[in-house]
Amino acid sequence: MDIMELKKLFLDIYGGSEEGIRVFSSPGRVNLIGEHTDYNGGYVFPAALTLSSTVIARPRKDSLINLAVTDLDDRVSAPLDRLSDYKNIRWGNYQLGVADELQKAGYKLTGCDMLFHDTVPIGSGLSSSAAIEVVTAIALITLGNEAFGISREIDMVEVAKISQIAEHNFIGVNCGIMDQFASAMGKKDHAILLDCRDLSYKYIPLELKGYKIVISNTKKKRSLAAVKYNERRSECEKGLEILKKVLPDITCLGDVSAEQFEQYKHTIEDEVIRKRVEHVIYEDDRVLKSAEALKNNEFEKFGKYMIESHNSLRDLYEVTGVELDTLVEEALKIDGVIGSRMTGAGFGGCTVSIVREDAVDSFIEKVGKAYQDKTGIKAEFYISEIGDGGREIKI
DSSP states (O other): OOHHHHHHHHHHHHOSOSTTOEEEEEEEEEESSOTTOGGGTOEEOEEEEEEEEEEEEEEOSSSEEEEEETTOOOEEEEEGGGGGGGTTOSSSHHHHHHHHHHHHTTOOOOOEEEEEEEOSOTTSSSOHHHHHHHHHHHHHHHHHHHHTTOOOOOOHHHHHHHHHHHIIIIIOOOOOSHHHHHHHHOOTTEEEEEETTTTEEEEEEOOOTTEEEEEEEOOOOOTTHHHHHHHHHHHHHHHHHHHHTTOTTOSSGGGOOHHHHHHHGGGOOOHHHHHHHHHHHHHHHHHHHHHHHHHTTOHHHHHHHHHHHHHHHHHTSOOOOHHHHHHHHHHTTSTTEEEEEEESSOSSSEEEEEEEGGGHHHHHHHHHHHHHHHHSOOOEEEEOOBOOOSEEOOO
């Protein structure tokens, strides 16, 4: 749907006039490399996509937040002073969780009508949830500032932090900051080299001359993702506590160098925990090397790090599964593919591959057929551009 169609649907649902209607958008993201490092204080290397969550919003004179979405019949109406009652609703809790955390952080909000339209595939590992959280925050802050005569600019880093907290407290997923940060801070044709310890970041030009980024969706329902995500996070926290006994100055696994890990890994007697920590330490190192390779236009070297990353996620972190592994294995058989790996939390979701432009059609055909033959599932493929982060769309 384009903006005009969305506005018409908004008026069909809520009535009234176009006066006061505003339009906002925030993207999903693809993480090029650096998986399960963000909540460990490590480096990540995401880029915002042109797949996005868009919201049409209009202020109300009362304190109700009304929510609707284009692809479901669900409708939600929640008063601003009772948002915590809505944690367990089927749809809309991400939005209301953000509203709740904004108020806790001191933002003044007004009631509003909101219509959401999402082009980020749900459950794909491309951060549809972060896109929804960030666009909700931008819309609510903008409408609230206008209603109460507040003129300050929106702090997009704070938007990312509040969106992350909402996912922790309202949804119960202890996610890192990467998804929300990439959705809020994305920049067209650039990836973000983000240090999750202090949120310092650099934009790295993403000019893959002669290559395309192809995202392959397993279409597998990620029923285990949230539970296993929290399990992996707990395992890493245990590994950190063990290493603190011999490295008392560290605050997170991102503080541990590969050399220090090799010196002290014997102190982690539990093999599973040692494997989880090993992945994080060496994945961090791969992120830095990958960013440097891209800056130097060393695309094949970058692709090699992507493959190493997937192998580590498969063998050490154990978050891939048959579907993701099959997509990567079949991708790497295609002439013109220089790198492929899972992206996102795992247990389904998507892979990201760097594919020579003249091989993209063959890639989609051959990988799609082989994947369906092996799994019985029909994959989806997206050739996405790298876009900007969360913003208001001026009409």
